Amino acid sequence: MSEPSVFLPRPRLVGSQSPSHALERAAAYAMRAPSLHNSRPWEISLSPTAMAIRADRTRQLMAVDPRGRELVLSVGAALFNARVALAERGWASEITRLPDPDDPDLLAEVRPVRGAPDSALAALAPAVIRRRTNRRRFTGPDVPDAALRRLTAIAELEGVLLIPVVDDGHRRLIARLTRQADALQNADGAYRAELRRWTRRAPDGRNGIPADVMPSVDGRHRDDVPLCDVDTGGAGELPPDTYSDVDQTMVLLATRTDDQLAWLRAGEALQHVLLELTRLGWVAGPLPQAVEVPLTRTQLRAAFTWSAHPQILVRIDHAATTARTPLRQRSDVVRDIQLPWDPVALPERRTSTGRRAEWTPTPAHRPVSDGRGGTTGF
Numbered sequence: 001m002s003e004p005s006v007f008l009p010r011p012r013l014v015g016s017q018s019p020s021h022a023l024e025r026a027a028a029y030a031m032r033a034p035s036l037h038n039s040r041p042w043e044i045s046l047s048p049t050a051m052a053i054r055a056d057r058t059r060q061l062m063a064v065d066p067r068g069r070e071l072v073l074s075v076g077a078a079l080f081n082a083r084v085a086l087a088e089r090g091w092a093s094e095i096t097r098l099p100d101p102d103d104p105d106l107l108a109e110v111r112p113v114r115g116a117p118d119s120a121l122a123a124l125a126p127a128v129i130r131r132r133t134n135r136r137r138f139t140g141p142d143v144p145d146a147a148l149r150r151l152t153a154i155a156e157l158e159g160v161l162l163i164p165v166v167d168d169g170h171r172r173l174i175a176r177l178t179r180q181a182d183a184l185q186n187a188d189g190a191y192r193a194e195l196r197r198w199t200r201r202a203p204d205g206r207n208g209i210p211a212d213v214m215p216s217v218d219g220r221h222r223d224d225v226p227l228c229d230v231d232t233g234g235a236g237e238l239p240p241d242t243y244s245d246v247d248q249t250m251v252l253l254a255t256r257t258d259d260q261l262a263w264l265r266a267g268e269a270l271q272h273v274l275l276e277l278t279r280l281g282w283v284a285g286p287l288p289q290a291v292e293v294p295l296t297r298t299q300l301r302a303a304f305t306w307s308a309h310p311q312i313l314v315r316i317d318h319a320a321t322t323a324r325t326p327l328r329q330r331s332d333v334v335r336d337i338q339l340p341w342d343p344v345a346l347p348e349r350r351t352s353t354g355r356r357a358e359w360t361p362t363p364a365h366r367p368v369s370d371g372r373g374g375t376t377g378f
Helices: 019-031 069-088 125-130 147-158 168-186 189-199 261-281 294-304
Strands: 042-046 051-055 091-096 106-113 161-165 250-253 283-286 309-317 334-336
Touching: 019 042, 019 051, 019 106, 019 147, 042 261, 051 069, 051 161, 069 091, 069 106, 069 125, 069 261, 091 261, 106 261, 106 294, 125 261, 147 161, 147 250, 147 261, 161 168, 168 189, 168 294, 168 334, 250 294, 261 283, 261 309
Parallel strands: 042 334
Antiparallel strands: 042 051, 051 106, 091 106, 161 250, 250 309, 283 309
C-alpha cells in the first residue's frame, strides 16, 4: 500500500461540526487508504448528510485480481478510514455495507449520527497520516506476544480472524508458498505487463507506485520470503537487500466466508490493524503472492484453518521511514450531490439484465447500523 501527500489539519474532536464538514474530512481520510499497487479503486459520492463508496472497476487489476477481491479489500480500508474520521470529528456513524443487491459496486453507505463517538477509533486519526507501507529491510525484534494479542482482538472486532504465524514450520511453509506463487506470477506475461502499467509512472503522477518506495531489483538478491517485485523497469531507489526471511513476524487475516462482504470487512480489519501498528510504533508490509495464486491460497488454507479463507499476509517489524506515494485528485474521486439522492448525479448502474436502473436508496435513506459504532498501496 502507498502514502499520498495531502494536507490535513491537526486532528481534533469537534462534536458540533456539521455533518457535511465531517463527511468532507471522512472523504479526505478515505483517499489515504492502502490499495493494491496504489490503484485507489474507489469513487466517493457526498451529500450534506451521507457518503456512498463505490468500487471503480476501471481501476481493477484484472491479471492479478480477476475476482476483484483485493479491489474490495482496498475499498474496505477506505471505509475504515472514513469511520476514523467521523469519530475524530465527534460523530457516531451508521454504516450500511452492500446496501443494494442490484448494484454490487455500491459497497457502503456512511452517515454521521448524533451519539457518543468511538474514542478508540478517534485515537487512530494521527496514524492515518503517519502510516506507511514498508518494502525495505526490517531492523527490529519480533513483535511481542502482547501486541499480537491486541491485533487479534482488533481484527475480531471487525469480524475477521487474525492468525499470528509463530511456528517455525508454518513460517517455512509460507516462505515456500510465497516463492512458488511469485515464480508463477512472474512467468505470466499479462501479470508482468499489468505490473509495468502500475509502476512505470511519471515522478509527479498520482497513480501507481513511484520509484522512491520500491527496492531496486538486479536479479542477484534472493529473499527467503520474496517481496512482490514491483521494480519492473530497474528504477527502484530503495536498497535491493530487504532481508525478508523466515524469522520475521507475520500475520494472516482470514474470513469465515469468501464473498464481497467478507472481503470488505477484511479490508476494514486490515486497516484497523495497520493503524494500530502505526500508533504503537511498528511498520508493516504485505506479502500478497501466496494469497493471490489460487493453488497456494488453497495450501495456505489447508495449513492454517479450513474453517476460514486467507485474505492477506502481512509482515511486521521496525524500519526506516518510507516515502509517501501520490494521491489522486479529489475531483477524480469525489462526486458532490444534493439530497434527495439524484440518479443523474451518481454513476450509471445497470441491473443483472443489463437494463439501466434508477437509484433506489435504503428506506428513507437511513443506513442501518451494524452496531459497531460506526502506502497506501498493497
